[in-house]
Amino acid sequence: MIEIDGAKGGGQMLRTALTLSTVTGKNFRMTNIRGSRKDAGLKDQHLQAVKMAKKLCDAKTEDVEFNSEEIVFKPGNLRNEALNADIGTAGSVNLVLETVLPVTTQLDEDFSAEISGGTDVRWSPSSLHFRQVKTELLEQHGFKGSYEVEKTGFYPKGGGTARLETVSYSMERLDLVDRGELEEVELTVKASNSLEDEEVAEETLEALRSELEVDVPVKESFEYVDSVSEGSVSLLKASYENSVAGFDAVDERGQRAEQNAFRTVTQFEQFRGSEACVDSFVADQLIVFLALVGGEVSIRELTDHVETNLSVVEKFGKKVGYERKEGEVILRR
Structure with a gap:
């Protein structure tokens, strides 16, 4: 039984453990789930992740309930099954x-x-x-x-x-080390239909455009969609010769488009100033793929998310190492 202490991490540690347990057939127990969060324990989305993984390998589980801070996952044989879930x-x-x-x-x-x-x-x-x-x-x-x-x-x-x-x-194998030159930037905004009269999507695009300074083509698009709750979301996508990076913001009512645009573009500029090949949001998500298929990925920095995720894959015998270099960290397996 693999023992994992989740005290220093969040939900990513659990998701990685579920994936690798499902694939490798190795049992695990995780304690102190999401211990670094104020609302520690399993929430609705984590419960659904456990249930989906369970269906994919006919696993036996213990303590899978709302707010539980410990679970046991014992996978069976991997199988393919269409999955449906409602987080609620x-x-x-x-x-x-x-x-x-x-x-x-x-x-x-x-x-x-x-x-x-x-x-x-x-x-x-x-x-x-x-x-x-x-x-x-x-x-x-x-x-x-x-x-x-x-x-x-x-x-x-x-x-x-x-x-x-x-x-x-x-x-x-993942080959994400040299991103190459920036070729294009794409700005995308999606907002609720109820915000169309206020032109929230157009205002968000204008705010992003005013903050952005690049000498490559910039594409823009927006759409209004049906939704139960009001909101909007924007993405700055940077396409390089050998990679792509993204910086998004979910706007809740009462926030100024200019503030979100400034944060989004600032994140992009910090990324541009590094040698990283992928953005920090996707960096820790690719670790499990490195564990499964191998390769190299260049990230901007070794965050707490990345370090805790690396500790989980090592528990399953799939160590992913790293090398610090100027302006980047290379993850390698």
Whole structure:
């Protein structure tokens, strides 16, 4: 039984452990789940991640309940099963999908998962980032599939639905070290239909445009969508010769577009000033792929998220090392 102490980490430690347990068939017990968070323990989105992983390997579990700070996961044989789940809150559907997406590297049949909840909520990857950045990076290395938002879900009610589908594919080793030159920037905004009269999407685009200073082509697009709760989300996507990076912001009512635009562009500029190949948001999410298929990934810095995630993969016998260099850290397996 692999023992994991989650006291210093968040939900990413649990998601990584679930993925690797499902794939390797190794049992684990995690204590102090999300111990670094004020609201420690399993929340709705974490419960759904456990349940999805359980279905994919017919696992036996213990202590899987709301607010539980300890679980035991004993996987059976890996199997392919269409998954459906409803978080029931605005919990992030994309964080739940982070658990099952890496498992598809081991499947030899088509796969699908549909999850309802929050598609664009704070403290998690937005649907724009998931579709335009993460899946694009994976496609560069053999991933074949699609991610679609059937309905957008903002905080506090959620009510959105996202669908992930994959076809049988062979994942290549990750080669994300030299990003090359910046070729294009794309600005995308999505907002609730109820905000169209206020021109929130157009205002957000204008704020981003006014903060941005680049000498490459800049594309812009926006759309208004149906949603239960009001909100908007924006993404600055930077396309390089050999990689893509993204910087998003979920705007809640009462926030100024200028403030979010400034933060988004500041994150982009910090990234440009480094030698990193991927943004910090996707950096820790790629560690589990490194554990499964190997390769190299250049990130800007060794964050707490990255370090705790590295400790989890090592528990499963899939050590990912790192090398500090000027302006970057190279993760390598």
